[in-house]
Amino acid sequence: MNENYQINTNSMGFYQDLDHLDGMGLSAVSANLYQNKKRDDLVLFYFRKGASFASVYTQSNIKSENIKWNLNNSKEKIHALLVNTRNANAFTGKDGYKSINNIAYLLSDLLTKKQIEDEEEPKKIKIKNLLFASTGTIGEIFPEDKILDSIPHLINKIKYVQNKYIWVKSAMGILTTDTKPKISMEECKIAGTKVKIYGVAKGSGMIYPDMATTLGFVFTDAKIGGNILKKLLKKNIQNTFNAISCDGDTSTNDMVSIFSTGYVNHKELRTVKDAALQEFDKSLNVVLKNLAKSVAADGEGASKFVTIRVEKCKNENDAKKICFSIANSPLVKTAIAGQDPNWGRIIMAIGKAKVKINLKKLNINIGQFKVIENGKISSHYKENDVANYMKSSEIIINVQLGNGNKEFEVYTMDLTKKYIEINADYRS
Amino acid sequence: MNENYQINTNSMGFYQDLDHLDGMGLSAVSANLYQNKKRDDLVLFYFRKGASFASVYTQSNIKSENIKWNLNNSKEKIHALLVNTRNANAFTGKDGYKSINNIAYLLSDLLTKKQIEDEEEPKKIKIKNLLFASTGTIGEIFPEDKILDSIPHLINKIKYVQNKYIWVKSAMGILTTDTKPKISMEECKIAGTKVKIYGVAKGSGMIYPDMATTLGFVFTDAKIGGNILKKLLKKNIQNTFNAISCDGDTSTNDMVSIFSTGYVNHKELRTVKDAALQEFDKSLNVVLKNLAKSVAADGEGASKFVTIRVEKCKNENDAKKICFSIANSPLVKTAIAGQDPNWGRIIMAIGKAKVKINLKKLNINIGQFKVIENGKISSHYKENDVANYMKSSEIIINVQLGNGNKEFEVYTMDLTKKYIEINADYRS
Numbered sequence: 001m002n003e004n005y006q007i008n009t010n011s012m013g014f015y016q017d018l019d020h021l022d023g024m025g026l027s028a029v030s031a032n033l034y035q036n037k038k039r040d041d042l043v044l045f046y047f048r049k050g051a052s053f054a055s056v057y058t059q060s061n062i063k064s065e066n067i068k069w070n071l072n073n074s075k076e077k078i079h080a081l082l083v084n085t086r087n088a089n090a091f092t093g094k095d096g097y098k099s100i101n102n103i104a105y106l107l108s109d110l111l112t113k114k115q116i117e118d119e120e121e122p123k124k125i126k127i128k129n130l131l132f133a134s135t136g137t138i139g140e141i142f143p144e145d146k147i148l149d150s151i152p153h154l155i156n157k158i159k160y161v162q163n164k165y166i167w168v169k170s171a172m173g174i175l176t177t178d179t180k181p182k183i184s185m186e187e188c189k190i191a192g193t194k195v196k197i198y199g200v201a202k203g204s205g206m207i208y209p210d211m212a213t214t215l216g217f218v219f220t221d222a223k224i225g226g227n228i229l230k231k232l233l234k235k236n237i238q239n240t241f242n243a244i245s246c247d248g249d250t251s252t253n254d255m256v257s258i259f260s261t262g263y264v265n266h267k268e269l270r271t272v273k274d275a276a277l278q279e280f281d282k283s284l285n286v287v288l289k290n291l292a293k294s295v296a297a298d299g300e301g302a303s304k305f306v307t308i309r310v311e312k313c314k315n316e317n318d319a320k321k322i323c324f325s326i327a328n329s330p331l332v333k334t335a336i337a338g339q340d341p342n343w344g345r346i347i348m349a350i351g352k353a354k355v356k357i358n359l360k361k362l363n364i365n366i367g368q369f370k371v372i373e374n375g376k377i378s379s380h381y382k383e384n385d386v387a388n389y390m391k392s393s394e395i396i397i398n399v400q401l402g403n404g405n406k407e408f409e410v411y412t413m414d415l416t417k418k419y420i421e422i423n424a425d426y427r428s
Numbered sequence: 429m430n431e432n433y434q435i436n437t438n439s440m441g442f443y444q445d446l447d448h449l450d451g452m453g454l455s456a457v458s459a460n461l462y463q464n465k466k467r468d469d470l471v472l473f474y475f476r477k478g479a480s481f482a483s484v485y486t487q488s489n490i491k492s493e494n495i496k497w498n499l500n501n502s503k504e505k506i507h508a509l510l511v512n513t514r515n516a517n518a519f520t521g522k523d524g525y526k527s528i529n530n531i532a533y534l535l536s537d538l539l540t541k542k543q544i545e546d547e548e549e550p551k552k553i554k555i556k557n558l559l560f561a562s563t564g565t566i567g568e569i570f571p572e573d574k575i576l577d578s579i580p581h582l583i584n585k586i587k588y589v590q591n592k593y594i595w596v597k598s599a600m601g602i603l604t605t606d607t608k609p610k611i612s613m614e615e616c617k618i619a620g621t622k623v624k625i626y627g628v629a630k631g632s633g634m635i636y637p638d639m640a641t642t643l644g645f646v647f648t649d650a651k652i653g654g655n656i657l658k659k660l661l662k663k664n665i666q667n668t669f670n671a672i673s674c675d676g677d678t679s680t681n682d683m684v685s686i687f688s689t690g691y692v693n694h695k696e697l698r699t700v701k702d703a704a705l706q707e708f709d710k711s712l713n714v715v716l717k718n719l720a721k722s723v724a725a726d727g728e729g730a731s732k733f734v735t736i737r738v739e740k741c742k743n744e745n746d747a748k749k750i751c752f753s754i755a756n757s758p759l760v761k762t763a764i765a766g767q768d769p770n771w772g773r774i775i776m777a778i779g780k781a782k783v784k785i786n787l788k789k790l791n792i793n794i795g796q797f798k799v800i801e802n803g804k805i806s807s808h809y810k811e812n813d814v815a816n817y818m819k820s821s822e823i824i825i826n827v828q829l830g831n832g833n834k835e836f837e838v839y840t841m842d843l844t845k846k847y848i849e850i851n852a853d854y855r856s
Binding site: 059060061062063090091093137138139251252330334337343344347348350351352353354355356357359375376377415416417419420421 | 805
């Protein structure tokens with residue numbers, strides 16, 4: 001574990017201690033995938049009695065081999081999610097796909113043995129009960145042998161009882177160039193019965209030769225079927241992982257999944273509309289949002305965490321377009337890095353978003369300061385005040401179109417010289 | 429004139445000497461719009477007998493006041509194009525619009541007097557015979573008085589006979605933070621008669637408080653009507669000014685126009701399909717392309733000029749999407765700044781372009797080097813060779829999808845620490 005890392009602190013204040021989650025096993029080991037440093041790089045999230053699940057994958061038309069494998073195979077209850085770092089298994093072709101297949105066969109064999117040893121009602125674990133996530137270099141030969149060699153050790157180390165340390169170890173084992181582990185949790189009730197929602201993520205490590213792969217994994221001891229999980233994830237991903245932007249780039253390997261171990265006995269849930277799910281729905285959103293925010297906050301070279309909120313729009317799509325137009329604008333992002341209240345660039349980004357604007361109704365606030373009111377510079381605007389505010393580590397930009405009541409919020413970071421250093425100078 | 433500027437040189441080799449163009453008058457003066465330095469900031473392109481014209485404007489939904497004014501007024505023969513720098517007249521509201529109107533009235537009055545003094549058949553010049561371009565700060569009060577005060581001097585200085593010096597002076601007078609004037613010319617024949625096509629442009633000066641405004645103005649002594657010019661411009665803008673990308677941002681003030689003085693007697697042209705126009709069509713494309721390329725080459729902080737060529741696509745739109753996905757990717761652009769042959773990032777950008785890819789048919793070349801062949805790393809690929817090539821000041825990335833015969837080409841530059849310095853650190 002990174003010695004510099006301190007439990008329970010994180011610049012965004014999102015960090016929370018995770019504890020035991022019934023039905024899970026956790027293990028993180030080093031398969032020596034990093035040549036120059038010894039670190040955990042292979043993490044197993046194991047589900048003793050299986051878990052219903054749902055997963056969303058990258059929208060890129062070039063998908064990594066593990067994602068293709070998941071799409072072809074992982075349709076039933078999941079017994080294990082294996083995550084490796086250092087190698088993305090992307091652009092590795094048939095060989096990369098075959099590697100996952102070989103690893104899946106070994107993993108299913110050894111986990112079946114583990115079931116026989118440890119469980120009262122052991123299940124035969126099939127390859128279609130497995131799920132794979134990879135992050136790291138693309139185009140390099142996938143280190144199948146190193147991973148195969150490490151699997152017995154990985155399984156041997158499975159912890160059936162978790163504490164905050166094994167969660168942090170696991171959360172760190174899936175990182176690439178992130179500077180901090182990303183962990184979040186909520187507890188809530190389903191029809192009066194308490195359940196846990198735990199989550200870990202990794203973000204925007206883009207140092208050559210890595211990619212900006214985002215991984216997010218959420219675990220609950222609630223008993224929720226795959227179809228309901230699918231709807232919950234699809235709904236809650238929209239304003240969480242789909243509302244962050246680091247540099248507008250998209251990875252071959254992005255993947256966010258939710259697993260339900262079903263260990264808690266609560267009222268049976270038949271549809272996603274069941275009122276008993278309301279609290280869970282909200283809490284899941286909080287967990288996903290905290291993970292997503294911590295990914296944005298730890299974006300490469302980030303010196304400031306930026307929230308773009310666009311309100312009073314005709315529809316959510318308009319709000320979203322303007323949010324991302326601002327969040328992805330290098331001119332806005334460099335102005336924020338330069339602590340410069342350059343509202344002209346915000347206006348430029350609003351203008352190019354391809355949304356109809358009635359200038360006379362446009363309001364822009366930076367932090368608590370009114371900058372533009374009804375399409376004109378606010379009479380309250382004092383550049384010094386806003387310039388002072390721009391020195392904060394968290395910046396909020398609020399835009400109101402004034403033609404409706406829909407809104408959207410996006411999380412991003414500033415664009416700094418450090419980003420260029422990380423991404424341009426690493427090898428030269 | 430900037431002392432460091434040397435006639436007839438330019439890093440891209442695009443620079444050419446312009447000469448006299450019949451029917452034109454040129455004038456560039458300082459209206460003291462820049463407080464701390466004396467430079468030309470007001471330029472008049474005057475057409476003695478008027479010029480038929482066509483103009484395309486920014487697609488941003490927030491347009492500057494001069495663009496709005498042009499859209500409302502400038503529909504007939506144009507007698508003068510007035511360009512000011514330092515102030516974009518954007519987000520200046522009714523006052524900014526009124527300023528243009530006041531300037532238009534003075535300009536039309538004084539140019540009418542000039543007509544009476546100088547022309548055999550003087551014309552009354554109306555405000556609808558005028559066109560305005562602005563570039564610079566947005567949201568600042570438009571310096572109407574300074575410009576009004578300078579117009580008599582500006583008109584007084586009109587040169588009816590041009591040489592390369594007055595063209596360079598004019599081309600420099602429209603710049604903001606560009607490091608070089610942008611000039612291009614072609615001569616060609618319309619049905620055996622020689623005509624000239626001259627062009628000047630300004631590009632991506634984005635130092636606060638300026639915007640990435642692109643201005644391009646093309647002048648010809650050919651006799652071509654507005655309707656034909658419109659079609660020619662619309663067609664030729666696609667693979668020239670619409671094929672450059674500096675940082676994906678769009679200005680409130682972008683404007684590209686073509687003017688035809690009609691001084692050369694050649695075969696009358698009735699439609700854009702007239703075979704006599706073929707040569708002109710091609711030459712216009714060369715002029716626009718050279719101007720556009722020089723804008724990209726002079727993009728802020730640029731250390732390398734980058735050509736992205738995507739070929740063998742099902743349709744041009746697919747090729748264009750992939751071109752811009754690569755050209756706008758900060759990860760690709762930082763890799764190029766770092767002289768790093770990071771083809772993984774190119775693949776990432778291809779994947780996210782929302783175009784169907786058959787990986788097995790994908791080829792990627794960097795310069796003359798084959799990197800990806802039929803979806804696999806080329807057996808000829810030697811990283812050292814390509815790394816060496818990446819040290820060049822001009823980089824060509826060639827992508828072939830292998831599912832058609834359509835293509836597109838985009839021009840951009842790398843993303844350097846200097847870009848961040850210019851855009852983030854200028855005020856702090």
